[in-house]
Amino acid sequence: xxxxxxxxxxxxxxxxxxxxxxxxxxxxxxxxxxxxxxxxxxxxxxxxxxxxxxxxxxxxxxxxxxxxxxxxxxxxxxxxxxxxxxxxxxxxxxxxxxxxxxxxxxxxxxxxxxxxxxxxxxxxxxxxxxxxxxxxxxxxxxxxxxxxxxxxxxxxxxxxxxxxxxxxxxxxxxxxxxxxxxxxxxxxxxxxxxxxxxxxxxxxxxxxxxxxxxxxxxxxxxxxxxxxxxxxxxxxxxxxxxxxxxxxxxxxxxxxxxxxxxxxxxxxxxxxxxxxxxxxxxxxxxxxxxxxxx
Amino acid sequence: xxxxxxxxxxxxxxxxxxxxxxxxxxxxxxxxxxxxxxxxxxxxxxxxxxxxxxxxxxxxxxxxxxxxxxxxxxxxxxxxxxxxxxxxxxxxxxxxxxxxxxxxxxxxxxxxxxxxxxxxxxxxxxxxxxxxxxxxxxxxxxxxxxxxxxxxxxxxxxxxxxxxxxxxxxxxxxxxxxxxxxxxxxxxxxxxxxxxxxxxxxxxxxxxxxxxxxxxxxxxxxxxxxxxxxxxxxxxxxxxxxxxx
Numbered sequence: 001x002x003x004x005x006x007x008x009x010x011x012x013x014x015x016x017x018x019x020x021x022x023x024x025x026x027x028x029x030x031x032x033x034x035x036x037x038x039x040x041x042x043x044x045x046x047x048x049x050x051x052x053x054x055x056x057x058x059x060x061x062x063x064x065x066x067x068x069x070x071x072x073x074x075x076x077x078x079x080x081x082x083x084x085x086x087x088x089x090x091x092x093x094x095x096x097x098x099x100x101x102x103x104x105x106x107x108x109x110x111x112x113x114x115x116x117x118x119x120x121x122x123x124x125x126x127x128x129x130x131x132x133x134x135x136x137x138x139x140x141x142x143x144x145x146x147x148x149x150x151x152x153x154x155x156x157x158x159x160x161x162x163x164x165x166x167x168x169x170x171x172x173x174x175x176x177x178x179x180x181x182x183x184x185x186x187x188x189x190x191x192x193x194x195x196x197x198x199x200x201x202x203x204x205x206x207x208x209x210x211x212x213x214x215x216x217x218x219x220x221x222x223x224x225x226x227x228x229x230x231x232x233x234x235x236x237x238x239x240x241x242x243x244x245x246x247x248x249x250x251x252x253x254x255x256x257x258x259x260x261x262x263x264x265x266x267x268x269x270x271x272x273x274x275x276x277x278x279x280x281x282x283x284x285x286x287x288x289x290x291x292x293x294x
Numbered sequence: 295x296x297x298x299x300x301x302x303x304x305x306x307x308x309x310x311x312x313x314x315x316x317x318x319x320x321x322x323x324x325x326x327x328x329x330x331x332x333x334x335x336x337x338x339x340x341x342x343x344x345x346x347x348x349x350x351x352x353x354x355x356x357x358x359x360x361x362x363x364x365x366x367x368x369x370x371x372x373x374x375x376x377x378x379x380x381x382x383x384x385x386x387x388x389x390x391x392x393x394x395x396x397x398x399x400x401x402x403x404x405x406x407x408x409x410x411x412x413x414x415x416x417x418x419x420x421x422x423x424x425x426x427x428x429x430x431x432x433x434x435x436x437x438x439x440x441x442x443x444x445x446x447x448x449x450x451x452x453x454x455x456x457x458x459x460x461x462x463x464x465x466x467x468x469x470x471x472x473x474x475x476x477x478x479x480x481x482x483x484x485x486x487x488x489x490x491x492x493x494x495x496x497x498x499x500x501x502x503x504x505x506x507x508x509x510x511x512x513x514x515x516x517x518x519x520x521x522x523x524x525x526x527x528x529x530x531x532x533x534x535x536x537x538x539x
Contacts, residue, residue: 031449056446072444
């Protein structure tokens, strides 16, 4: 087998022709007049231009009673209370960490809104402030829940549960937030031998399923034992599957990822990223999902 | 002009176009996965890539943050291989800095920056092949990239150049026509509301002819709009069909 593979440019295939859904939607582009009726309320993605409601982004119009919004195809993450996010620490400040969460401003994790290592419950003292960098330092990845959203769109996070906290060994995949399906739970232990955290902000964390569910460390001690080869292979395959699903714009949730993983099993892990293989396995996934819906 | 006939007696230009005709426009949105928005455009032989990041937290100097709106940060660069003679600096020279400033002005007029206080929006434009109308192609590419990033805009921004040769206004000049040294107008337009985002003119033009030239440029911008709009709609349709919720 050759060590290198060369490809010549080929015309792009339009995948959507086979699927005739979604054509009944009202699609708009920036500057389009949505309605001249003044009885409507202006939602996201729209603005008032002399007595008319005008779209400001490209996407589908959504109407809820009198409210008209335009949902853009992809945007940065807009926080909502209760969302699960995965983020990266960018800065350690006086009483807070700044966390990059793909939102339009960095999110805040207050020292007082996290569990201390050991699960101790008390007021945070000056010593705790000094030890902040020992808990989380710049570059660390965390999973957290959105506690509050400020008026300027910035988000405040909390990690007051053993589910949340610092992330150890695993793989981060960044996708568009609009591709992550909202669900009851965003922590999944997949039967294929790995776990995923599907952050609402489009950050997806794939990691080996932990042996025993959490010691009392509160998730701040990282397990640095080498991950067995088999687990690493499963994780790599899942990563490539997620990238394939994203390339074909399929929503991400536990079932779609699992079906895609199963569809990819006949192929080598590195081959999953080839465009034709991507198309094949995602098409199979789509069909299985449609069958599931009935 | 050394014998080069820019407009023949039959009304054809050097590349065989009519006076008001555009060059072939081909465009694609979403060419990069990593960026928030990206686009590629070809206008004749002028080829431009644009990428948009943001709105995101201020990077670099935080003191530049505006408390009531987003900062638009642009960078215009030309690939070293984009011109006939190899360029030494891809960006940062006088011409590129001026272009950067123009792009910034244009997009501050179009993007609804007040929705994102204390944030920053980065627009990076790179010319891969320069064959006249670099500013215009950059604006058009950046518009598509901004729309791809889902950043709210008042309207599209479409730009086109126009010149005035042998008493005829010519739309969308190519390199040969630009190099001839005649008057040249670059115009960025918000086509739906007919507002001008930027207007720039090089060399001298008689006042009586100005209206005609601007008219030609506006017409060209609207033609560009038709093409860009079609690209956007096809893209939106394709993606929504795939998402098919």
